[in-house]
Amino acid sequence: MARRSHKPDLEAILDDIADRMASESERGKVADYIPELAKANLNRFGIAVVPIGGAPVVAGDADEPFSVQSIVKVFTLTLALERVGSGIWARVGREPSGDPFNSIVQLEYEHGIPRNPFINPGAIVVADIILGKREPQAAIEEFVSLCRRFACDESIGIDADVAASEIATGARNRALAHFMAAEGNLKNPVEDVLELYFNQCAVAMSCRQLAMSARFLASAGRLEGDDDPIITAERARRIVALMVTCGLYDASGEFAFRVGIPAKSGVGGGILGVVPGRASIAAWCPGLDEKGNSLLAARAFEELARATGWSIFGVL
Numbered sequence: 678m679a680r681r682s683h684k685p686d687l688e689a690i691l692d693d694i695a696d697r698m699a700s701e702s703e704r705g706k707v708a709d710y711i712p713e714l715a716k717a718n719l720n721r722f723g724i725a726v727v728p729i730g731g732a733p734v735v736a737g738d739a740d741e742p743f744s745v746q747s748i749v750k751v752f753t754l755t756l757a758l759e760r761v762g763s764g765i766w767a768r769v770g771r772e773p774s775g776d777p778f779n780s781i782v783q784l785e786y787e788h789g790i791p792r793n794p795f796i797n798p799g800a801i802v803v804a805d806i807i808l809g810k811r812e813p814q815a816a817i818e819e820f821v822s823l824c825r826r827f828a829c830d831e832s833i834g835i836d837a838d839v840a841a842s843e844i845a846t847g848a849r850n851r852a853l854a855h856f857m858a859a860e861g862n863l864k865n866p867v868e869d870v871l872e873l874y875f876n877q878c879a880v881a882m883s884c885r886q887l888a889m890s891a892r893f894l895a896s897a898g899r900l901e902g903d904d905d906p907i908i909t910a911e912r913a914r915r916i917v918a919l920m921v922t923c924g925l926y927d928a929s930g931e932f933a934f935r936v937g938i939p940a941k942s943g944v945g946g947g948i949l950g951v952v953p954g955r956a957s958i959a960a961w962c963p964g965l966d967e968k969g970n971s972l973l974a975a976r977a978f979e980e981l982a983r984a985t986g987w988s989i990f991g992v993l
């Protein structure tokens with residue numbers, strides 16, 4: 678294992694992590710509640726780091742696109758904040774839920790106000806805000822353009838098979854959405870909001886593209902060379918704070934304890950991380966643990982934090 682230093686040798690560290698992840702036999706289980714995701718190959722592993730002001734450093738299958746799923750909630754929140762500002766917080770909270778990402782029980786006793794924007798009901802409210810008065814297809818296209826702009830990569834798109842698979846099987850998300858509609862917390866028809874939500878989750882990106890797309894969060898809302906920030910420094914800081922407290926659902930506390938890097942996971946097996954002032958990071962392996970987070974991507978983050986000293990809570 679490479680040693681921690683003020684200027685870590687990222688190439689050596691990532692190669693070392695990718696080598697070890699390739700030989701792990703315990704790899705978790707692919708998500709199968711969205712049938713198309715069950716086709717993912719458990720043997721894949723990729724990792725990418727984009728240091729602020731530097732070029733991406735990658736290892737393993739870092740250029741293979743995968744379904745980003747809930748990771749996209751970081752970017753949908755960014756867009757919704759730009760659209761409606763802090764008004765969003767009247768409709769969604771900012772506390773960790775301590776429950777699984779698709780839990781229904783809390784939503785009922787909290788009257789249709791989701792705990793935070795990173796659990797499914799919270800992201801469905803965010804999709805409703807982004808939809809505004811648009812047609813779903815127009816909102817989907819705008820969102821894909823935003824992902825391309827963040828990543829500086831025009832090849833990013835939606836995996837139509839994954840979107841169709843979730844549209845066909847998303848009964849639980851429909852239940853969440855209908856309950857919020859009944860409580861007056863959705864403004865658009867449920868199926869329009871879900872069409873946008875499912876397509877957002879079905880965006881496909883590689884580790885390199887994902888790490889590139891989160892650079893603005895590591896650098897106080899700005900992309901190097903751009904005159905205008907993507908978001909204000911204060912909003913970037915707040916999104917990163919939510920990644921710490923809510924980014925891995927009911928495993929967020931454990932991830933902060935073990936790793937200490939603000940992050941957001943998705944059931945496609947990706948984890949996106951942000952180290953303010955230093956770097957953005959993405960790791961991917963499709964096998965999940967029992968909480969729905971990638972087993973080996975989480976382990977890769979843990980090793981990266983140890984090798985670089987990048988825990989935001991102090992060096993390991």
Ligand code: DON
Pocket residue numbers: 745746747748778779797843850875878942943944945969970
């Ligand atoms: O709504 C769903 O269930 C998926 N489209 C996204 C879930 C997800 O990625 C949660 N992540 N860990």
